[in-house]
Amino acid sequence: MDKHIEELLPFYALDVLTDEEQKLVEEYLAEHPEARQQVEEMSRSVSALPASVSPVEPPRRVKAELMARVASDAEGRARASSQSQPSRRVTRFENFFRTFGFTAAAVAAIWIIVLSIQVSRLQSEISNLNSRLAAQSESLDQIIANLPQTNQANVITVSLKGTEVQPQVQGQLIVDPDSQSAVLVISGLPQLEAGRTYQVWLINGGAPISAGLLKVDENGQGVFIVNSEESIGSFDNLGISVEPEGGSEQPTGDIVVLSEL
Amino acid sequence: MARNKNTTGISVRINSESSRLRAHNETVPERLSDEILVTQVAQGSSAALEALYDRYASTVLGISLKVIGDQASAEDVLQETFWRVWKSAVTYQPQRGSFTSWLFRIARNLAIDSYRRQTVRPQEVYMEDGSDSILEEMPDPGTDVAEQTQSILKNRQVRQALASLPRLQRQVIEMAYFYGMTRQEIAEATGEALGTIHTRARLAVQKLREELDREEFEG
Numbered sequence: 001m002d003k004h005i006e007e008l009l010p011f012y013a014l015d016v017l018t019d020e021e022q023k024l025v026e027e028y029l030a031e032h033p034e035a036r037q038q039v040e041e042m043s044r045s046v047s048a049l050p051a052s053v054s055p056v057e058p059p060r061r062v063k064a065e066l067m068a069r070v071a072s073d074a075e076g077r078a079r080a081s082s083q084s085q086p087s088r089r090v091t092r093f094e095n096f097f098r099t100f101g102f103t104a105a106a107v108a109a110i111w112i113i114v115l116s117i118q119v120s121r122l123q124s125e126i127s128n129l130n131s132r133l134a135a136q137s138e139s140l141d142q143i144i145a146n147l148p149q150t151n152q153a154n155v156i157t158v159s160l161k162g163t164e165v166q167p168q169v170q171g172q173l174i175v176d177p178d179s180q181s182a183v184l185v186i187s188g189l190p191q192l193e194a195g196r197t198y199q200v201w202l203i204n205g206g207a208p209i210s211a212g213l214l215k216v217d218e219n220g221q222g223v224f225i226v227n228s229e230e231s232i233g234s235f236d237n238l239g240i241s242v243e244p245e246g247g248s249e250q251p252t253g254d255i256v257v258l259s260e261l
Numbered sequence: 262m263a264r265n266k267n268t269t270g271i272s273v274r275i276n277s278e279s280s281r282l283r284a285h286n287e288t289v290p291e292r293l294s295d296e297i298l299v300t301q302v303a304q305g306s307s308a309a310l311e312a313l314y315d316r317y318a319s320t321v322l323g324i325s326l327k328v329i330g331d332q333a334s335a336e337d338v339l340q341e342t343f344w345r346v347w348k349s350a351v352t353y354q355p356q357r358g359s360f361t362s363w364l365f366r367i368a369r370n371l372a373i374d375s376y377r378r379q380t381v382r383p384q385e386v387y388m389e390d391g392s393d394s395i396l397e398e399m400p401d402p403g404t405d406v407a408e409q410t411q412s413i414l415k416n417r418q419v420r421q422a423l424a425s426l427p428r429l430q431r432q433v434i435e436m437a438y439f440y441g442m443t444r445q446e447i448a449e450a451t452g453e454a455l456g457t458i459h460t461r462a463r464l465a466v467q468k469l470r471e472e473l474d475r476e477e478f479e480g
Contacts, residue, residue: 007459007463009463010459010462010465011443011444014434014437014438014462014466015366015438016441016442016443016444041470044473045466045469046438047359047362047365048473049419049423049438050320050323050324050365050368051415051416051418052423053320053323055320055323055416056319056335057322058318058319058322058336058339059336062339062340063311063318065340066343067311069340070307070310070344071307073347073348074305074307
């Protein structure tokens with residue numbers, strides 16, 4: 001224990017240190033629990049000292065003066081509190097009606113209705129956006145869930161491009177070639193008519209193997225987890241075709257994406 | 262207010278708390294703890310403040326009078342102490358110590374400030390040998406018999422513990438606690454080396470703890 005600080009401890013308990021000394025002791029106590037315990041014991045002794053003084057009954061006048069002062073203060077608090085109550089707002093509305101008359105008030109009421117409708121529409125849009133955000137979050141969760149399975153040092157990104165059927169399509173495949181899964185992010189795919197679906201293919205030596213069905217949102221974007229029984233790096237190409245609902249054994253419709261891996 | 266007299270001739274207030282509270286049209290049970298009462302004060306209950314005043318005003322005045330030595334100034338400090346409680350009750354933190362520690366600290370600091378502004382010498386308000394008679398110790402009616410007895414016993418224990426200290430050690434404690442003198446000021450006032458004051462303070466606080474523990478004092 002620091003001897004200089006130790007000398008200060010009784011005076012700390014007695015609350016007669018200078019500000020500088022007090023700060024010094026408090027910094028020391030924060031790091032030395034044994035000193036803190038010592039000070040707590042000293043403080044318990046010191047806190048008994050008021051009991052060494054004989055009580056002296058005060059004159060009633062002191063209490064009367066104190067309570068009158070307190071009552072006056074409490075009244076002031078109550079007054080201040082009541083001024084900020086809703087009743088004050090009612091008065092303001094009454095003043096408004098008196099000043100501008102019924103017509104102005106009616107116009108104001110119509111504006112309030114119009115604004116309410118606008119607010120309602122905005123709330124509806126917010127609700128839709130929240131739903132979309134939730135869907136995106138779900139996709140991201142799936143991506144994140146798959147990321148730990150990859151060795152980050154080997155991860156590569158393969159660019160995907162649309163064929164002449166859908167040249168606007170762009171995408172990326174994020175993949176560790178040694179792993180059996182990858183993340184496919186795609187955009188520019190138009191939504192399909194009912195009964196049709198996009199299907200993802202992994203192609204090795206001209207033999208396509210289905211990797212699953214791909215859904216895209218109304219903006220033509222989709223995120224897809226590609227899973228395979230073999231490592232992704234063992235395949236030559238990745239393709240996406242349009243197939244009947246439920247998918248096909250082999251590609252049967254338009255090939256919208258075909259890229260080398 | 263109903264009163265009777267006990268066999269020692271000391272009047273004791275009966276049912277004073279409940280009648281007083283009824284008069285204020287507020288509900289503060291008689292036996293609420295200090296901590297609950299101070300919480301009610303923080304919420305604006307003047308009846309709770311009055312209950313705390315009734316419990317501790319005589320001790321606060323005793324402390325103030327010991328420090329200042331002047332009745333009128335000590336009464337000012339008493340009123341100001343409870344005014345501070347009224348205004349600052351929201352800042353009281355039970356985890357940092359008991360209400361009485363907080364209250365007496367306010368009183369002591371106000372009294373020391375007042376003392377430093379004046380030149381009136383403090384007066385001794387307890388007997389050094391702790392030999393006060395029971396009648397001298399008995400506070401004026403304001404609390405019930407059980408509280409009075411407990412308070413008297415506690416006062417006697419602390420006085421005896423303090424009186425058991427060697428005079429020079431007790432002097433350091435008193436100069437520091439009751440008159441707010443720093444260790445340098447004490448060394449200067451007593452003409453002793455600072456190291457001597459350090460040793461006396463450490464021994465005094467240590468011995469005080471031992472004495473209070475021996476008497477099983479519960480602060």
